[in-house]
Amino acid sequence: MADSVIRLEDVSRYYLMGEFVVKALDGVSVDITRGEFTAIMGPSGSGKSTMMNLIGCLDTPTSGYIDIDGENTAGLNEAELAYIRNRKVGFIFQQFNLLGKLSALDNVITPLLYAGVSVRERKSRAIHALERVGLADRMDHRPNELSGGQKQRVAIARALVNNPTILLADEPTGALDSRTGGQIMELFEELNSEGRTVVLVTHDRDLGMRCHRQIHLRDGKVEA
Ligand SMILES: Nc1ncnc2c1ncn2[C@@H]1O[C@H](COP(=O)(O)OP(=O)(O)OP(=O)(O)O)[C@@H](O)[C@H]1O
Numbered sequence: 001m002a003d004s005v006i007r008l009e010d011v012s013r014y015y016l017m018g019e020f021v022v023k024a025l026d027g028v029s030v031d032i033t034r035g036e037f038t039a040i041m042g043p044s045g046s047g048k049s050t051m052m053n054l055i056g057c058l059d060t061p062t063s064g065y066i067d068i069d070g071e072n073t074a075g076l077n078e079a080e081l082a083y084i085r086n087r088k089v090g091f092i093f094q095q096f097n098l099l100g101k102l103s104a105l106d107n108v109i110t111p112l113l114y115a116g117v118s119v120r121e122r123k124s125r126a127i128h129a130l131e132r133v134g135l136a137d138r139m140d141h142r143p144n145e146l147s148g149g150q151k152q153r154v155a156i157a158r159a160l161v162n163n164p165t166i167l168l169a170d171e172p173t174g175a176l177d178s179r180t181g182g183q184i185m186e187l188f189e190e191l192n193s194e195g196r197t198v199v200l201v202t203h204d205r206d207l208g209m210r211c212h213r214q215i216h217l218r219d220g221k222v223e224a
């Protein structure tokens with residue numbers, strides 16, 4: 001399908017634990033279209049993070065195929081996978097994963113260091129991304145000088161700075177109170193309405209319902 005941005009075809013990810021096989025993901029097929037806003041839901045251990053890491057090319061499947069933006073990732077070497085991680089996908093995590101010694105601005109600049117962008121352009125793009133998330137007045141703050149919601153905004157700016165096709169957020173509101181989480185959700189809704197494909201893992205039913213589509217995992221399989 002021409003407009004498919006994320007396609008999983010019979011994807012499995014098994015872990016060998018001594019003599020046991022953990023089927024973290026077990027024969028999952030999913031097709032996500034450009035501009036869709038999808039929630040991945042399911043109990044703890046059902047395979048949500050495993051699926052996100054595979055989509056984001058942080059991990060590779062035991063079997064099956066994953067196409068990102070029309071490209072089959074199975075044939076790619078490490079450098080080509082790194083290119084997809086850097087340019088096509090923006091990752092956002094529950095615990096923000098910011099570098100504590102760097103300012104908000106320098107955290108957002110980090111992905112551009114690998115993208116061969118000039119020093120001046122790096123700075124202007126990072127400032128623009130921080131403005132986009134409403135943090136223009138906190139650029140010089142370090143993570144420990146920011147609130148949880150502000151930290152997550154920095155992480156979202158960092159995910160946006162390379163203008164990725166896909167935003168992947170693994171429980172982005174999990175460490176925030178419900179009001180702050182709601183504001184972060186609004187930001188994802190805005191980014192999605194601008195055309196970006198968003199995939200979000202959440203345990204929160206209300207947040208899940210705000211997405212166009214919910215994929216429910218159980219024991220590594222798509223339940224609904
Ligand atoms: N590196 C690993 N080695 C072995 N087993 C793993 C590994 N990573 C995940 N698993 C197992 O795979 C299954 C799925 O894990 P995953 O992290 O994808 O769950 P999840 O749905 O994200 O759960 P949670 O809601 O708690 O974050 C779990 O049973 C987990 O124990």
Ligand SMILES: [Mg+2]
Pocket residue numbers: 048049050170
């Ligand atoms: Mg998880």
